[in-house]
Amino acid sequence: MTKKITCVFCKQSNYIKKGIRRTQNRGNIQKYKCLACGKYFTNDEGFYRMRNSESKITSGIDLYFSNLSSRKVRNYFRRHLDHNASHVSILEWCRRYVLKVQKYTNKLNPNLNGRFYADEMMVDRGNEKDAFWCSIDWDTRFITGFHYSTHREVSDAIDFIKKATKKKIPQYIQTDAGMFYPQAMRKLYYSNRLHSLRVEHKVINTSKTGKHNVRIETVFMKMRDRVNNFRGFKALWSAPILMAGIVLQHNFIEEHTSLRDYPCDRAGLNLNIGQNRWLDLIRLSAQNS
Ligand SMILES: [Zn+2]
Incomplete structure (x- = not known):
């Protein structure tokens, strides 16, 4: 998937790389300086200011909609990951990203047989x-x-x-x-x-x-x-x-x-979605918002 980087403030894509932001749960994130409005930003791939990693959030969403309850997803994370997430957070991720993705998918035109x-x-x-x-x-x-x-x-x-x-x-x-x-x-x-x-x-x-x-x-x-x-x-x-x-x-x-x-x-619909399908859908939605 190609990534188009735009300024989160003015949506222009005229920028230079400027430093690294170190985060606890999402690793090192490239910072940019927008040459149009002068503000600093990081690439908004749909996970701007989220405290958990993209992979954890998207696994949570995938597991939940695969028919695991939010409490079971939470228990699974407790057994396999260092940082916990409450079952309430898991539901919040689901709702937040469903709304984002749905905004994008509603605009698509599937070729239906009828x-x-x-x-x-x-x-x-x-x-x-x-x-x-x-x-x-x-x-x-x-x-x-x-x-x-x-x-x-x-x-x-x-x-x-x-x-x-x-x-x-x-x-x-x-x-x-x-x-x-x-x-x-x-x-x-x-x-x-x-x-x-x-x-x-x-x-x-x-x-x-x-x-x-x-x-x-x-x-x-x-x-x-x-x-x-x-x-x-x-x-x-x-x-x-x-x-x-x-x-x-x-x-x-x-x-x-x-x-x-x-x-x-x-x-x-040739969306070119990779292995982590929720992650790519969320990125596509962020790019096309
Ligand atoms: Zn800008």
């Missing part, structure tokens, strides 16, 4: 039952959009489908027999000229035929597993951010087990 499968899952948040809605493009397995809501009503389904189809109007959307989908589809896609929907709505009656199809179900089962592990989450502001992290983990970080490649690659 056969969409949508599903909603219940999320236990304290005593509440929330819903996590998720839509997957069949050929790429790329998650095209998701939505987090405290209810499951027509308006929620509309919000969800809007997000799911933001990058592409699909050939069809397949859903279960949820009551809210037909109304939402009608609202969004009914054409007076055609006297029908502009986007086909396929409905799978789960009691008769099972869910979707076996291969797409594997993806939804993985998502459901992750979502179930959010049990006990109390904060409504935090839950959707962590769900967004699960989606990033799926689209950009984890190789699809049977297809042996990444949904982002299948969708033609």
